[in-house]
Amino acid sequence: MEELIRTLREGGYSCVIRNGGVQRVFTQRGVADLYDLLAQDAEFLHGAWIADKVVGKAAVSLMILGGVQRLHTGVISSPALALAEGTALEITFDEQVPHIINRTHSDWCPLERLCYDAATAGECLVRIRGFIERMRAGSSAPGTLRTK
Helix, strand or coil: CHHHHHHHHHHCCCEEEEECCEEEEECCCCCHHHHHHHHHCHHHHCCCEEEEEEECHHHHHHHHHHCCCEEEEEEEEHHHHHHHCCCCCEEEEEEEECCCECCCCCCECHHHHHHCCCCCHHHHHHHHHHHHHHHHHCCCCCCCCCCC
16 A cells, blocks of 8 residues: 555545556546446456545545555545445545535535435435536536546
C-alpha cells in the first residue's frame, strides 16, 4: 500500500489502483474512473488495492460493488465510512470529514449530496449512473467529467 500512496502523491494522480501485478493511474476528478471501471472492467476492481486522494460515499459504493479489497485515502467522509462498515472493504485514511465538499469549497460535492441518504451501494449506483449520464450528455468531450 505504501508504494501506491507514494505513486499517488508523487505523480499527482487522483487515484492509483493495483490488482496483482497490474497498476493503473487515473487523473479524472470524482468517480468517473471508478464508474467506468465498474461498467467496463469490473474484474480489475475485484480484489484490488486503491490509493485515492478524496473519497466520499459515491466512490466507496463503487468500490464495494466492484469488490475492492483495500483502500487508503487522504480524506474520507463519515457517510462513506458508515456505508463500508460491515463490508469486506478495508479502509485506512488520514482525515475523516462530515462530508466531501466541491472543487470551489462552496458547497457539498454533488454526488455526496445525491448519495447521502442512500441505504445501500446499489442505491448509490443508480443515482451515480443518472448523474454521470446527465453530465456526459451535456459535455462535448467524453471523459471530461469533473465532480470532486
